[in-house]
Amino acid sequence: MTSQLPIPVVVNGAAGKMGREVVKAVAQAPDLTLIGAVDRNPKYIGEDVGEVAGCGPLEVPILNDFEPVLAMAGQEKQLGVMVDFTHPDGVYDNVRAAIAYGVRPVVGTTGLSPQQIQELAEFADKASTGCLIIPNFSIGMVLLQQAAIQASQHFDHVEIIELHHNQKADAPSGTALQTAQMLAELGKSFNPATVEETEKIPGAKGALADEGIRIHSVRLPGLIAHQEVIFGAAGQIYTLRHDTSDRACYMPGVLLSIRKVIQLKSLVYGLEKIL
Numbered sequence: 001m002t003s004q005l006p007i008p009v010v011v012n013g014a015a016g017k018m019g020r021e022v023v024k025a026v027a028q029a030p031d032l033t034l035i036g037a038v039d040r041n042p043k044y045i046g047e048d049v050g051e052v053a054g055c056g057p058l059e060v061p062i063l064n065d066f067e068p069v070l071a072m073a074g075q076e077k078q079l080g081v082m083v084d085f086t087h088p089d090g091v092y093d094n095v096r097a098a099i100a101y102g103v104r105p106v107v108g109t110t111g112l113s114p115q116q117i118q119e120l121a122e123f124a125d126k127a128s129t130g131c132l133i134i135p136n137f138s139i140g141m142v143l144l145q146q147a148a149i150q151a152s153q154h155f156d157h158v159e160i161i162e163l164h165h166n167q168k169a170d171a172p173s174g175t176a177l178q179t180a181q182m183l184a185e186l187g188k189s190f191n192p193a194t195v196e197e198t199e200k201i202p203g204a205k206g207a208l209a210d211e212g213i214r215i216h217s218v219r220l221p222g223l224i225a226h227q228e229v230i231f232g233a234a235g236q237i238y239t240l241r242h243d244t245s246d247r248a249c250y251m252p253g254v255l256l257s258i259r260k261v262i263q264l265k266s267l268v269y270g271l272e273k274i275l
């Protein structure tokens with residue numbers, strides 16, 4: 001009988017809102033083992049990450065030096081995985097460093113530009129290393145996007161509204177950008193002008209993505225993460241909406257990604273590709 005070694009996991013951004021959820025989820029998964037926790041927030045450096053996440057001691061301290069943790073993960077017998085929920089400013093370097101140490105990145109952090117994603121894909125390809133970039137780990141959002149793709153075959157007018165907590169660093173959300181990209185790739189243009197318009201306040205009509213699709217970003221305390229895709233045609237409106245009420249909704253997707261990324265040899269973008 002062969003016994004599979006647990007997958008070693010490092011969480012970067014471990015003291016953050018998403019990082020804490022990931023720590024709890026990994027600690028409860030019998031086929032995964034949390035070997036490292038990294039964060040830059042000085043308040044938590046040296047603390048036991050399990051205590052910070054609220055699941056009891058895990059004997060894993062939060063460190064602020066990323067590379068030694070990656071080096072340790074790269075030495076493990078089983079391929080190691082780095083889960084990143086940090087900040088748009090640091091995620092590109094984090095992913096490159098992980099790949100350089102032979103550690104497979106699962107990236108939830110949003111805000112990477114298309115060019116950065118392309119560069120990371122080339123870097124992962126050269127290293128024959130799996131890497132997952134997932135703008136949204138919830139199954140509900142995958143289903144919303146599939147419904148939006150279907151609806152866009154029948155509607156020529158569409159707008160996206162994303163609504164998030166006001167601690168969010170990037171706008172528009174990674175999910176809204178991905179949704180707009182999915183619709184723009186269908187080979188048609190949306191929202192043909194019907195009158196000559198002027199924006200009396202710049203930005204009033206939202207941000208213009210490819211193929212005429214507009215994205216509106218709302219930031220308010222009290223929100224978590226929400227998205228509407230609104231289709232319009234003569235005499236009818238078709239609205240798709242997804243609401244997040246607890247960050248636990250992302251964890252099945254995160255755990256699936258950790259298990260899948262060690263089987264990959266290149267970069268894959270989007271949860272729908274690994275379901």
Ligand SMILES: NC(=O)C1=CN([C@@H]2O[C@H](COP(=O)(O)OP(=O)(O)OC[C@H]3O[C@@H](n4cnc5c(N)ncnc54)[C@H](OP(=O)(O)O)[C@@H]3O)[C@@H](O)[C@H]2O)C=CC1
Nearest residue numbers: 013016017018039040041086087090108109110135136137
């Ligand atoms: N893909 C998905 O499904 C989801 C993606 N996200 C994305 O995940 C990211 C994190 O979100 P969230 O957890 O809410 O954010 P938080 O600000 O709550 O957590 C981020 C944590 O990472 C730390 N941090 C920031 N930069 C670095 C770095 N370079 N190295 C180490 N630690 C760092 C922060 O420290 P400090 O506070 O000092 O800055 C903080 O403790 C965002 O980009 C968000 O959009 C969020 C939810 C779902």
Ligand SMILES: O=C(O)C1=N[C@H](C(=O)O)C[C@H](O)C1
Nearest residue numbers: 110135136168173174175225
């Ligand atoms: O910052 C967040 O909270 C979220 N970020 C991701 C995004 O930018 O799409 C995913 C989800 O919307 C929550």
